[in-house]
Amino acid sequence: MDIHLSLIPGEPITRQVFQQIRDAILAGRLTAGDALPSSRDLAASLGVSRNTVITAFEHLTAEGYLRARAGVGTFVASDVQPINRARKVPSALRPLPWWEDESWESPRASGTEYAFDFRTGLPDSTAFPFSTLRRLIVGELRRTVEGGRYADPQGEAALRAAIARHLAVSRGLTVGADDVVVTNGVQQAVSLLAQVLLQPGDVAAVEDPGYPAVRRALQAARADVASVPVDTDGLVVSELPSNAKLVYVTPAHQFPLGVRMSLARRSALLEWAGDNDAAVVEDDYDSDFRFAGRPLDALHSLDRSGRVVYVGSFSKTMLPSLRLGYCVVPPGLVTALRRARFVADWHGPVALQGALAGFIDEGRLAAHIRHMRRTYLARRDRLADLLDSRFDxxxxxxxxxxxxxxxxxxxxxxxxxAGWVRRAADHGVALATVQDLSFEPTRPGLVFGFGAIPEEKIAGGLRVLRDAIDRRESRVGS
Ligand SMILES: Cc1ncc(COP(=O)(O)O)c(C=O)c1O
Incomplete structure (x- = not known):
């Protein structure tokens, strides 16, 4: 490991080397087991004699900070504990107020284990074909290491072509590889779209209840975000503010209410967008898992005026941690989105994109979706039956x-x-209320994700919830 030492001229060098390495250990910058550079390399990089460094190392070893292993090197001793954390310099820098607003918090890692996990947005990772993906990634790493340069911000051509084919088969979309922009999930797709379509202060309309992460992305782009209600037919188009420049919708499976936008509403929304010169962002985040009925045409397929941007994600069909998604955009937006992606982070990991292209082309994605559809259908039916029979x-x-x-x-x-959810949480149930996913006050409701909970745990989780409800109800009744 390289270590940074800065020597002050005129002071004894051995002492300075000793003190700076000791301070680094005590401050936790060097930790137990870290390898130090060889005395020869350190002496050369500091421009001092090797003996000076050897003497400092010997003092540090004698005091128990370092341990020398003959023929291997010198290491930070395994039993030293850092004592004084690195000094924090008070800073005058503050973010803009919106980033400090305490009304919201960005999510942390969602790896927490719950006994009964009804959180939304999580697929079942236990059945994921990791070994297939590993093989494809290793192959791609070998191939791309040879190229090893910056790649196309729009995304790898092979992946864009694979996504276009997947959408043609699974959603009946007529798109080509050139229409696809690969992104880090829906989240980045919406952020980039907001950048290229909205001026600060422009109105962007979202469903309410709706997906909070997208609302934040639009707000971060300085849009004025308007909440629009949802009923059994989806977004209530007649409630859209006429000055909205962008409307974000989840027509196939409204997040979080789960309703499907009716054909009449889809047509009305497209007509509204034409009349009001607005863009429509269609988030098709989990429609690969459809359990009944015929699929309705995507807004993208019904659109005759090129106003719909279709965004999709591999977070449900594969894993959210891969951070892979895409948008399908009209030709007039491709250049701007490629530039926006370049400005944001240039492009996503090339090997992962290549591996995903292979995963799709080998038919692995379709097979995994088929397999998981059966698994999720069984969970959904169980959950629906129990909700109908025990919670009616x-x-x-x-x-x-x-x-x-x-x-x-x-x-x-x-x-x-909220009280039901809190009391159930005390017994290991993770569950959201509709209000948690709403922007305006709403009627009380609950949202049950079943991607992360095995079928055999659903009944147990619901029993805990039932107890949490009954405890409250009986107290009220008594
Ligand atoms: C409505 C909606 N859109 C998109 C996503 C996925 O987003 P991403 O692709 O950024 O992981 C989710 C995940 O929960 C979602 O609920």
Missing amino acids: DVLMRIPSVAGLHLAAWARSDHADV
Whole structure:
């Protein structure tokens, strides 16, 4: 390991080397087991004699900071503990107020284990074909290491072509590789679209209840975000503010209510967008998992005026940690999006993109989706049956034919769903309320993700929830 030492002229060098290495260990910058550079290399980089460094190392070893292993090197001793953390310099720098607003927090790693995990947005990673992906990534690393240069911000051509083919087969979309821009998930797709389509202060409309992460992306682009209600037919088009420049919707499986936007609403939205000169962002994040009914045409397929941008994600069909998604954009936006992606982070990891192209081309993605559809269907049916049979007195399930979550309204507008969730959480149940995913006050409801919970745990989790509800209800009744 290289270590940074700065020597002050005129002071004894051995002492300076000793003190700076000791300070680095005590401050935790060098930790137990770290290898030090050889005395020869360190002496050469400092421009001092090797004996000077050897003497400093010997003192440090004698005091227990270092341990020399003959023929291997010198290491930080395994039993030293850092004591004084690195000095923090007070800083005058502050972010713009929006980034410090305490009303929201960016999510941390979602790896927490819950006994009964009904969180939304998580697929089942236990059934993922990791060995196939590993083989493809290793092959791509070998291939791309030879090229090893910056790549196309629009995304690897092979992946764009594979995505276009996948969309043609699975969603009936007529798109070519040139229409596809690869992104780090839907999240980056929306951020880039906001950058290229919106001026600060422009109005962007989102569904309410809706997907908070996209709302934040639009706000971060300085858009004025308007909440638009959702009913059983999806976004209520008549409630759209006429000055909205962008409308974000989840027509195939509304997040979080789970309803499907009716054909009439789809047509109305497209007509509205034409009349009001607005862009429509269609987020098709989990429609690969459709369990009943015929699929309705995507807005993208119905669009005759090139106003719809279709965004998709591999977070549900594969893994969210891969950070892979894409948008399908009209030709007039491709150059701007390529530039926006370049400005943001140039491009995504090339080997991973190549591996995903292989995963799609070998039919692995389609096979994994087929397999997981059966798994998720069984969970969904179990969850729906239990909600209908055991919670009918307190909850009203919202019909839904796709995706990895179900939602239900409370029968009473005064139901303390937040209290139910809190008490259930004390016994290991992770669950969201509709209000958690709403921007304006809403009627009480619950959202049950079933991507991360095995089928055999669903009944147990719901029993805990039922107890949490009954405890409250009986206290109110007593
Ligand atoms: C509505 C919606 N869109 C998109 C995503 C996926 O986003 P990303 O591709 O950034 O992981 C999610 C994940 O939960 C979602 O709920």
